[in-house]
Amino acid sequence: MTTTKRAASALALGAAIALLASGCAGRAAPGGLDNVQTITWWHNSTQTAAKDYYDKVANDFERDHPGVNVEVTALEHSDMLARLDATLESDDPEQVPDVFMSRGGGELEGEVAAGVTRDLTKVAAEELAKISRFTNDYTVDGKVYALPYSMGIVGFYYNTDLFEQAGITEVNPSPTIDEFNGWIDQLQAAGIPPISVGAGDKWPAAHYWFYNVVRECTYDTVEAAIASKSYADPCFLRAGESLSALVAKQPFNEGYATTAAQEGPTSASGLLANGQVAMELAGHWEPGLVGGLRADGTVPDTLSWFAYPTFPGQAGDPLDQMGGGDAWEVSTSAPDVAVDLAKYLLSDEVQKGFAELNMGLPTNPAAADSIAFPALQDLVAVRDKASRAPQLYLDTRLGSKIGDPLVAEIYKVFTGESGAQQVVDAINAAANGSTE
Structure with a gap:
């Protein structure tokens, strides 16, 4: 790994x-x-x-x-x-x-x-x-x-057994957001926590907004925003609105705001590894990590993968990925x-x-x-x-002086303390030398 x-x-x-x-x-x-x-x-x-x-x-x-x-x-x-x-x-x-x-x-x-x-x-x-x-x-x-x-690239790793228990027998490897939301609804109806997220470490939560930017904004728009230090294009606001809509569905594991990303069986990866949630948004490191968090040390045959959902009318190339x-x-x-x-x-x-x-x-x-x-x-x-x-993680692409305040503000969306406009305000402020 x-x-x-x-x-x-x-x-x-x-x-x-x-x-x-x-x-x-x-x-x-x-x-x-x-x-x-x-x-x-x-x-x-x-x-x-x-x-x-x-x-x-x-x-x-x-x-x-x-x-x-x-x-x-x-x-x-x-x-x-x-x-x-x-x-x-x-x-x-x-x-x-x-x-x-x-x-x-x-x-x-x-x-x-x-x-x-x-x-x-x-x-x-x-x-x-x-x-x-x-x-x-x-x-x-x-x-x-x-x-x-x-x-x-980052995508969703999922437990095929839990999906089948919820009646999800066909999984589109490149789903739309409507398909994805439908899976969340079916999992919740079956009493299965849909998604684990290690928001306690903040960066796993930030991946959602980063990926929404890849979907809602063209590559050239993102590059122009970085060069001009202006994130006024409406696509950045839409990225936050899509994130707020997901958070409102309450699909995440109990206590996700303080859940660790990868350390131990109660981490986001540990919950997926031990069949306590149906899926997790993670990178290519996940199979090896999951294996290491299981008692038998093996990667389960039930672990599979699908790409981050696409959005209707998105400006970004649907084949583009983040990672x-x-x-x-x-x-x-x-x-x-x-x-x-x-x-x-x-x-x-x-x-x-x-x-x-x-x-x-x-x-x-x-x-x-x-x-x-x-x-x-x-x-x-x-x-x-x-x-x-793959489009690079935005916090890495931007460097820590901009990336760290951005990640901190995205985390607040998950805790209900912030929203789409505040995230845009945060990245604009950080890009222009102010975190006030």
């Missing part, structure tokens, strides 16, 4: 550096060589099979590059983000890992402006040619600064061989193994047939029907 959490609190730099050793177990530096060159590589694949796989990848790279030692640090995702934030803000380029994960968007733009990440446009031209449809969110001023290796990916950046202070490691991580061999373990959705087309879980195969089919890559 790759991305599991999408937000993290900042940690002090000293604490970040002091704790690094905790993620670096299980591998030894190559012996018997003088002038060993060390590459530091941070990733967030902490489950045993995934962590072991990346250790093997590092060993294979060392085998093919005598005199190179890859120092691998596996970190839980929120911890990794906090440590990256601390190192990137330290003004000490030597503290930045040589190869590390990127989420693109405004975050990457800040790293480029700070001069901490390499331009990979020419040195990785061959790899970029294979994955060109996924590079837009990792491009700044026409230059590519990260190599996307996994690109997923995000992970990419490999190389720091400006890294040795040149670190670029070779980042490129190796995009190779056919590594991406196929990545897909076979359900660690994410590979961007290398050669690995598409290696995806193991059927629901993820369905997801990739929907992802690849679109004419463009």
Whole structure:
């Protein structure tokens, strides 16, 4: 599993550096060589099979590059983000890992402006040619600064048994909002909680408004709003109105406003994993997460997937989806061989193994047939029907100074403290430097 959490609190730099050793177990530096060159590589694949796989990848790279030692640090995702934030803000380029994960968007733009990440446009031209449809969110001023290796979309994972208990025997993989609302009504009539949402962590709730924007607004409208710092187009208001209409149906699990997203059996993912709700809006990480939250550690055969509903008269392309990916950046202070490691991580061999373990959705087309879980195969089919890559999560696209206040205001829609106009006001205020 790759991305599991999408937000993290900042940690002090000293604490970040002091704790690094905790993620670096299980591998030894190559012996018997003088002038060993060390590459530091941070990733967030902490489950045993995934962590072991990346250790093997590092060993294979060392085998093919005598005199190179890859120092691998596996970190839980929120911890990794906090440590990256601390190192990137330290003004000490030597503290930045040589190869590390990127989420693109405004975050990457800040790293480029700070001069901490390499331009990979020419040195990785061959790899970029294979994955060109996924590079837009990792491009700044026409230059590519990260190599996307996994690109997923958000959609609804659902329990087929609970749907059948509610009399829902046919599920359109790309439903309309009317079909979706009908399923909610049937589930409620059967006494089955329709949807879990980890609104206590805020970002899962924000996904609903983000996706409504993809449906109600054209891609060009969103990009123009970001560039002009004005969200006056009525489509942004409609996105909030559609969200308010869903919240009014009361489809969510009891106590959803304080429910955690992914940690433990009472989290939103835990409720889905253990058959206590019928569905959850989540990303490509969900199957692996669900398996880890079940007593037997397996992904249930009853877990399936459908795309986010489309709306009547929507301005957005119905094939467009929302999601995000992970990419490999190389720091400006890294040795040149670190670029070779980042490129190796995009190779056919590594991406196929990545897909076979359900660690994410590979961007290398050669690995598409290696995806193991059927629901993820369905997801990739929907992802690849679109004419463009998934539209990036808006908070990531905008960066934290705008994204954080926006997410906080969307959360208030779920608690009944805000509405469609207030969300538009919040993003306009944040985009123009005021959160009053």
